[in-house]
Amino acid sequence: MAAAREPEVIRDKAAMRAWSRRRRAEGKTVAVVPTMGYLHQGHLSLVSAAAASADPVAVVVTIYVNPSQFAPTEDLAIYPSDFAGDLRKLASTGVVDAVFSPPDLYDRGTGRRAAASGGAVSCLEEEAGDGHETWVRVERLEKGLCGASRPVFFRGVATIVSKLFNIIEPDVAVFGKKDYQQWRIICRMVRDLDFAIEIIGSEIMREADGLAMSSRNVHLSPVEREKALSINRSLVDARTAALKGNTDCEQIRNKIVQTLTETGSQVDYVEIVEQESLIHVERIDVPVVICVAAWFGKVRLIDNIEIDTRS
Amino acid sequence: MAAAREPEVIRDKAAMRAWSRRRRAEGKTVAVVPTMGYLHQGHLSLVSAAAASADPVAVVVTIYVNPSQFAPTEDLAIYPSDFAGDLRKLASTGVVDAVFSPPDLYDRGTGRRAAASGGAVSCLEEEAGDGHETWVRVERLEKGLCGASRPVFFRGVATIVSKLFNIIEPDVAVFGKKDYQQWRIICRMVRDLDFAIEIIGSEIMREADGLAMSSRNVHLSPVEREKALSINRSLVDARTAALKGNTDCEQIRNKIVQTLTETGSQVDYVEIVEQESLIHVERIDVPVVICVAAWFGKVRLIDNIEIDTRS
Known part of the structure; x- marks a missing residue:
């Protein structure tokens, strides 16, 4: 620099x-x-x-x-x-x-x-x-x-x-x-x-604790901010599971929704889609991205993770 | 050249x-x-x-x-x-x-x-x-x-x-x-x-008889082509009338529709609109354009004329 x-x-x-x-x-x-x-x-x-x-x-x-x-x-x-x-x-x-x-x-x-x-x-x-x-x-x-x-x-x-x-x-x-x-x-x-x-x-930049950086993070209370970590955590867990062979999208999706809901977040969507067309897939057998949007208090956050099980 | x-x-x-x-x-x-x-x-x-x-x-x-x-x-x-x-x-x-x-x-x-x-x-x-x-x-x-x-x-x-x-x-x-x-x-x-x-x-280029030039004119039969002259003729008449003080759009419009219909054309639309916004006007007291689309046989022709009574 x-x-x-x-x-x-x-x-x-x-x-x-x-x-x-x-x-x-x-x-x-x-x-x-x-x-x-x-x-x-x-x-x-x-x-x-x-x-x-x-x-x-x-x-x-x-x-x-x-x-x-x-x-x-x-x-x-x-x-x-x-x-x-x-x-x-x-x-x-x-x-x-x-x-x-x-x-x-x-x-x-x-x-x-x-x-x-x-x-x-x-x-x-x-x-x-x-x-x-x-x-x-x-x-x-x-x-x-x-x-x-x-x-x-x-x-x-x-x-x-x-x-x-x-x-x-x-x-x-x-x-x-x-x-x-x-x-x-x-x-x-x-x-x-x-x-x-x-x-x-x-690529997405994250805080040390994994929260995706966003201009909207400033509106999160300390408690909400802590809860918001569940997004990245559930996405990383999903990728780990997929790379281990659990490629069933409904199962993966339900798990993420459950995790977010249990932390008190209101989920807008959790979707598993093909990376380029953003078309839904049922199994992770093409390069996919899991996209999440969820509310923590009055703040709507988005995050995502790319998964390519072939690489 | x-x-x-x-x-x-x-x-x-x-x-x-x-x-x-x-x-x-x-x-x-x-x-x-x-x-x-x-x-x-x-x-x-x-x-x-x-x-x-x-x-x-x-x-x-x-x-x-x-x-x-x-x-x-x-x-x-x-x-x-x-x-x-x-x-x-x-x-x-x-x-x-x-x-x-x-x-x-x-x-x-x-x-x-x-x-x-x-x-x-x-x-x-x-x-x-x-x-x-x-x-x-x-x-x-x-x-x-x-x-x-x-x-x-x-x-x-x-x-x-x-x-x-x-x-x-x-x-x-x-x-x-x-x-x-x-x-x-x-x-x-x-x-x-x-x-x-x-x-x-x-500006619109016209044949010697007033028909607006169009790639679609080639599809007109000689009879249809003759009838199609009614478009330009009725538009010129409308402008002449407007410049003489007949600025009532409903009246002008009806006259054009009548002329076209009488020649056997199927009128798609005759509209009198403000030149820039293409919003309908009831009187010609702003710069307007009269736009026409009409069928002659299987050929749909369009034409228009600008009118500015202030000039």
Whole structure:
């Protein structure tokens, strides 16, 4: 790692694109790490992956809480933020060249609903007909797992990522495998829409006790945090069992649900799916991922583990 | 116009992108004209607009019959094509640098439905989960007018145009105002998804007798062709009436429907809408466009006329 270096902070779309094109003209690979800020070690590992993706490379970190991936009932208003802290952390890596932190990336239009949506960018049908209304949908992959309980989530993610790709025009983009479904959706979107971008999936970073790093962990009480360890623990147990030959998905799934429920968590889903298509499997005889979403108090956490019994 | 010049024919995505990037590196503006081939003077007017859009400019014409904008019941199989003739016409303009004519731009996947769709790219839910499944939707604008009778049409258009934009990375793209809703949808998509592309809307080209040029005109019998003149005639009459002060949309609309019906046409729609939002108006007191779609025998034709009573 190089010494601390202040990244350039860019707020404007046109300035961001011009910056990026200059770097490309200099022969640099442009690598982007899209984030919603409130950065932790998990994000910084994505930054490292971006910095290691090419040489010479220009690394851009975007910090933007994307309103369109939150439903009106969700936690947009309390999503944590600490821009000064984020900048310090990024500077400390010594490898970030620019931070793109725009004020708002959506045309809100002049209709009545624009004001009524509480910041979220919802679907249109607004009267004036001049608000944002274009959505990128990865129609099959967006449906299961987190998409079942968060119906607008991946539509919002695919759309904002498309916008960021078109503004920054990167050669490489890094996504965390913690958001497994998101990562697979972006990979599919890039293939289907022919974006000239290499997607890197970066491994999950965990606290010393195994909890997957998340900006939402800050909302956990100490007791909830302790209980939340049951997620990773049950996933590791499941992998151990599978590698020993217990490949029956219903059995594995029930065990995890039971463990989580016994700790007092409300399970959103536990699913065992093929890694690329996210299609359910009954036996672990192809590369799978077990994905979990569960509530601990008012905090919804997700985690996952990849299992390949052939390796 | 320069003398005849053979455009370079490019079939491969990566080669197309590389070609385009070389032209950009040489300081040229890259202007694209997306077409489905079977070119007529209307298309060549789009080519002229592309050639005039910048200096120096590199003009790319795409020829690709996009299967995803046809419903299984529609005329994909009989859509006319004449690649050799198209190339001759483009060469004769002397301003076309490349023709992008790829074999297929969609990942069809290995599922059962891929084979069963008769060439069209339909919605997924296919078993293998590896086929194309990403769609760009301009959710409000895609619904009315042609979208009402052709529900997958604009989804297919916005998606293929996104793909072509990502492959060719143009600075300018030219669309004909004959496909008025399509043009407005692309403008909105470019704004909403932050494509760094200027969209030029090019005026409708007409035969000497007023019929809007269309690749589908070739399917009209001489009698049908004669009857089809009623579209443009009734639109011109409507504009004349509006400019004279008859701005009641219901009255104007009924008159057009009556004229078309009396010639034996089956009217799909006649709509009077605000030019940018395509929202219905009751009086012509804002810039409007009257859009018509009507069947003459087995041929569905569209046409439109812009009216601005303030000018």
